[in-house]
Amino acid sequence: MTNRTIVVGLAGTFVGMTALLVIGGIVLHPIALALAVPFGAVSYFLWYHASGRLHDQARRSAEQAGPTERERARQRARAEANRERAYRAAGAADGGRGAGPGGSRRGARGPGGPRGSGARDPRDRAPSADRMTEREAYETLGLDRTADGETVRRTYRERAKRLHPDGEDGDEEEFKRLNEAYETLTD
Numbered sequence: 001m002t003n004r005t006i007v008v009g010l011a012g013t014f015v016g017m018t019a020l021l022v023i024g025g026i027v028l029h030p031i032a033l034a035l036a037v038p039f040g041a042v043s044y045f046l047w048y049h050a051s052g053r054l055h056d057q058a059r060r061s062a063e064q065a066g067p068t069e070r071e072r073a074r075q076r077a078r079a080e081a082n083r084e085r086a087y088r089a090a091g092a093a094d095g096g097r098g099a100g101p102g103g104s105r106r107g108a109r110g111p112g113g114p115r116g117s118g119a120r121d122p123r124d125r126a127p128s129a130d131r132m133t134e135r136e137a138y139e140t141l142g143l144d145r146t147a148d149g150e151t152v153r154r155t156y157r158e159r160a161k162r163l164h165p166d167g168e169d170g171d172e173e174e175f176k177r178l179n180e181a182y183e184t185l186t187d
Contacts, residue, residue: 007050014043079166086165086172137181149186156182 018039025033048054138145141155156178165172 004050007046011043011046011050014039014046018043075166075168078168078170082165082170082172132177132180132184134184137184140177140181141185152182152185 018036021032021036021039025031025036045054132140135145138147141147141152141159143152143155147155159178160175161167162169163175163178164170165175
C-alpha cells in the first residue's frame, strides 16, 4: 500500500476495535480479551507500516542480503571472461608458448617458483625508466601530494574493489595501473 492515509485510517479503526474488545472483555466476557489480541497486533503492524519503519527495515535487510542469484551468475560469468582474457594475454605475452607441457598455467610463476612462495622474477618488474612517477601515481589515485600513507591505502582499496577484473565494473588495464601507482607510492 502506497497511500499512507488509508493505512493510518485502517490502523485507527483496528485500534478502536481493540479498545472496544478490551472494554467488552473486562465488562462482559473474557473471550473478548482473547479477540482483542489479534486486533491489537494488526493495528501495531499497520502503524509500523504507516510510519515507514517497515519499509526501512525491509530495505536494510535487502541490502544486507547481498546480490540476487541472477546478479551472482552475471558476476561469475564476467569473472570467468576476465580470467580467460588474462590467460590469453599471458599466452600471447610469452610468445605463444601457452601453458607448456603441463597443460595449465594456474599456479605457475615462471622461474620464481610456485604461487605463494614469495619469490619474484626480476623480469616481472618494469625497468626503472618505465616506472610511474610519484606525480603520476598520485594522479592515478586521485590524490594530492600531501596525502598521508593511510589515505593512500584507503583510496587504493576503495578503487581496487571497484576496478578489480573479477568485479562488476572491472577493468584489467586500469586495475594494473592502480596497482603500479600504489606500489610506486609505498616503495
